[in-house]
Amino acid sequence: MPNTLLQINNVSKFYKDKVALKNVSIAVPEGHIYGLLGPNGAGKTTLIRIINQITEADEGAVLLNGEPLNAAHIRNIGYLPEERGLYKKIKVIRQLEYFAQLRGMSSKEATQKANDWLKAMELYEVRNKKIEELSKGMQQKIQFIVSVIHSPSLLILDEPFSGFDPVNAELLTQKILDLKAAGTTILYSTHRMESVEKLCDSMALIHQSQKILDGTVADIKNQFKSDVFEVVTNGPYSPSIDKIDVMQTSITDAGHPSVLLKLNGVSNNDCLRDVINQTELVHFSQKIPSINDIFIQLVTA
Amino acid sequence: MHNILLILKHEYITRVSKKSFIIMTLLGPLLISAFYGVIIAISISQFSKDDVTKMAIYDPNNALKNENLSNKSYEFGYVKNAEAAKDSIRTEAIFGMLIIQNSKGDSIELVTKKNISLNDRETLEKLVADKLFNLNLKANGLSKNKIDSLKINIQLSDHSLSGKSNGTEIKSAVGYVGAMIIYFFIFMYGVMIMRGVTEEKNNRIVEIIVSAVKPFQLMMGKILGVALVGLTQFLAWITLSGLLLFVFSIAIGAQHVDAAQVASVSKEMPSEMAQISDAFFQQFQTLNIPKLIIGFIIFFLGGFLLYSALFAAIGSAVDSDTETQQFMLPVSMPLIFGLIIAQVAVINDPNSTLAYWCSMVPFTSPVVMMVRLPFDISWMEILISAVILFGTFVFVVWMAGKIYRIGILSYGQKASYKQMFKWLTTK
Numbered sequence: 001m002p003n004t005l006l007q008i009n010n011v012s013k014f015y016k017d018k019v020a021l022k023n024v025s026i027a028v029p030e031g032h033i034y035g036l037l038g039p040n041g042a043g044k045t046t047l048i049r050i051i052n053q054i055t056e057a058d059e060g061a062v063l064l065n066g067e068p069l070n071a072a073h074i075r076n077i078g079y080l081p082e083e084r085g086l087y088k089k090i091k092v093i094r095q096l097e098y099f100a101q102l103r104g105m106s107s108k109e110a111t112q113k114a115n116d117w118l119k120a121m122e123l124y125e126v127r128n129k130k131i132e133e134l135s136k137g138m139q140q141k142i143q144f145i146v147s148v149i150h151s152p153s154l155l156i157l158d159e160p161f162s163g164f165d166p167v168n169a170e171l172l173t174q175k176i177l178d179l180k181a182a183g184t185t186i187l188y189s190t191h192r193m194e195s196v197e198k199l200c201d202s203m204a205l206i207h208q209s210q211k212i213l214d215g216t217v218a219d220i221k222n223q224f225k226s227d228v229f230e231v232v233t234n235g236p237y238s239p240s241i242d243k244i245d246v247m248q249t250s251i252t253d254a255g256h257p258s259v260l261l262k263l264n265g266v267s268n269n270d271c272l273r274d275v276i277n278q279t280e281l282v283h284f285s286q287k288i289p290s291i292n293d294i295f296i297q298l299v300t301a
Numbered sequence: 302m303h304n305i306l307l308i309l310k311h312e313y314i315t316r317v318s319k320k321s322f323i324i325m326t327l328l329g330p331l332l333i334s335a336f337y338g339v340i341i342a343i344s345i346s347q348f349s350k351d352d353v354t355k356m357a358i359y360d361p362n363n364a365l366k367n368e369n370l371s372n373k374s375y376e377f378g379y380v381k382n383a384e385a386a387k388d389s390i391r392t393e394a395i396f397g398m399l400i401i402q403n404s405k406g407d408s409i410e411l412v413t414k415k416n417i418s419l420n421d422r423e424t425l426e427k428l429v430a431d432k433l434f435n436l437n438l439k440a441n442g443l444s445k446n447k448i449d450s451l452k453i454n455i456q457l458s459d460h461s462l463s464g465k466s467n468g469t470e471i472k473s474a475v476g477y478v479g480a481m482i483i484y485f486f487i488f489m490y491g492v493m494i495m496r497g498v499t500e501e502k503n504n505r506i507v508e509i510i511v512s513a514v515k516p517f518q519l520m521m522g523k524i525l526g527v528a529l530v531g532l533t534q535f536l537a538w539i540t541l542s543g544l545l546l547f548v549f550s551i552a553i554g555a556q557h558v559d560a561a562q563v564a565s566v567s568k569e570m571p572s573e574m575a576q577i578s579d580a581f582f583q584q585f586q587t588l589n590i591p592k593l594i595i596g597f598i599i600f601f602l603g604g605f606l607l608y609s610a611l612f613a614a615i616g617s618a619v620d621s622d623t624e625t626q627q628f629m630l631p632v633s634m635p636l637i638f639g640l641i642i643a644q645v646a647v648i649n650d651p652n653s654t655l656a657y658w659c660s661m662v663p664f665t666s667p668v669v670m671m672v673r674l675p676f677d678i679s680w681m682e683i684l685i686s687a688v689i690l691f692g693t694f695v696f697v698v699w700m701a702g703k704i705y706r707i708g709i710l711s712y713g714q715k716a717s718y719k720q721m722f723k724w725l726t727t728k
Contacts, residue, residue, distance in 0.1 A: 049512075054508070054512055074513055079512045084505060085501075085506040085509065086506060087506060090315060098311050102308075147509075
């Protein structure tokens with residue numbers, strides 16, 4: 001197990017009439033892409049703002065590399081907020097230099113890095129243009145550069161793919177993977193689950209201000225796939241073995257009854273026999289849930 | 302500190318390199334001098350109007366003894382028939398008619414078709430009164446020259462204990478002009494800062510910035526940066542105006558006036574005028590110029606910074622420019638109040654209790670202290686007022702930073718005083 005880069009211990013945040021975060025604890029391993037999942041309004045952005053020191057937690061502690069969060073950490077953190085914003089009337093290159101310097105880089109370093117990144121993101125030709133003269137996609141890419149220009153050890157991306165066309169989304173994915181390969185730890189906040197499976201090593205699920213699940217993506221999927229089977233039959237079937245739980249019943253497109261079963265330790269063969277005793281089997285498969293399924297299952301439960 | 306400097310530099314360069322700033326800086330002195338030029342030109346043209354106003358005098362009792370009242374601007378003719386004269390007024394052959402009943406000067410009427418200006422009315426009153434007065438003198442066997450020689454004109458030349466002239470007029474003028482400059486710059490640039498803050502909030506840039514710097518640093522850098530922009534513009538205007546004045550006077554001097562003419566003009570200058578200009582230079586010498594300049598810079602900057610911080614706080618609390626109105630009023634009130642105090646209390650008595658306290662309260666002190674400054678205010682008083690002013694400034698920036706930090710992150714929430722107070726107390 002790698003070191004824990006970011007440790008969040010029992011963090012709570014209260015606003016006057018609502019609880020934004022309740023007793024949330026998360027450990028983000030160094031070098032991982034860590035998915036922070038949850039529906040809108042679950043508290044993801046609040047948590048991210050606490051890590052960015054924009055607001056303070058009312059309870060609990062946040063540790064970066066084992067130290068309590070402090071002002072010196074600002075230069076180790078990169079942040080791409082969900083709400084994008086740049087100075088519209090300022091030239092691209094000057095904008096990048098300014099933000100890089102605010103994150104503690106020298107002016108010379110900032111210029112060097114800005115040019116490197118502009119080249120890497122295929123934006124070098126527009127370096128002397130004002131932001132308002134650029135296309136939306138270009139602006140998004142520049143926003144991304146702003147968050148990574150100072151080579152942070154922790155990069156926080158809040159819905160990074162929103163507003164990207166497929167081509168640029170692919171470019172962005174590649175850059176994120178490159179950063180990971182270079183050792184950057186990435187906290188990836190989203191409610192788009194399919195991208196989590198593609199990118200993330202581990203994840204946490206936040207729902208109604210609380211963390212309801214965390215771990216590596218593989219573990220979570222194993223945990224949820226272990227016992228659930230889909231059974232499609234010709235006639236109706238209800239398990240006669242007490243331990244088997246029916247999770248969901250439906251009718252397939254072809255008109256066959258379908259049930260999702262949680263076996264709870266009952267062997268596959270025992271279950272199959274039980275089915276065959278009652279009706280004709282059409283289809284029997286182990287349900288490998290997508291993160292999306294897990295998410296929906298937990299959130300709507 | 303490093304961050305404040307970075308933000309300051311960014312704000313300064315961004316604003317100074319804007320086209321609108323460059324244009325305003327170059328055009329400002331031109332516009333201001335054009336403005337005053339037009340006013341001066343109009344008032345001169347009014348004094349030296351060439352057309353003569355024709356007036357009739359109906360004097361049935363011969364109170365004026367047919368004396369000639371005409372001068373450069375008025376031509377008077379006596380008429381016997383008032384009704385005929387009224388017809389002439391109707392056809393605008395003459396402007397109006399004076400009906401004089403007796404030599405006492407009561408119940409004198411003026412008949413005109415158009416309304417007469419206050420200025421013209423006074424001129425006519427004086428003309429007739431003077432003439433009647435002279436006639437009275439004559440009737441009583443007195444000569445006008447004799448009376449004039451007996452009249453005594455005095456002008457108090459007030460001196461302080463040190464024996465110098467007090468120079469009250471010029472002190473009032475200098476103080477008031479300084480206060481006006483401070484007042485205008487505070488408003489012009491205060492609003493600029495407010496817009497800047499609201500714009501950043503609307504652009505959602507703030508989230509990136511406040512994740513990198515403390516809101517206090519952002520506020521401070523912004524305010525100091527814009528203050529420098531204001532100072533730059535102010536100095537540029539003074540330099541340009543001076544240059545303009547210099548070029549202008551050379552151009553005029555070369556064309557019209559040679560030294561001999563100047564000499565002859567000054568010889569012809571009436572003794573009163575000479576006295577006035579003499580008095581002006583004497584008064585001018587009473588000004589403590591270094592103290593004035595230092596004081597002006599302190600209170601210009603202090604007032605500017607304090608109000609900028611207040612304006613910035615407003616900018617961070619609202620979502621759009623239109624919403625700023627309700628907060629603008631209470632913020633600008635003290636400043637306007639200060640200007641009124643400056644006009645009323647300070648000019649009357651610069652050392653009155655009201656004047657003293659208003660020059661200590663930080664919200665009015667920039668304006669009020671500036672007006673008091675020429676009146677030999679002690680350095681100690683200036684220092685105390687400046688410390689209060691700058692102390693309040695730092696406090697208000699801290700407060701604005703707090704409002705800012707919460708305000709920028711709460712969109713769509715209607716800002717109210719209650720809300721703002723809550724933001725102040727939020728962690």
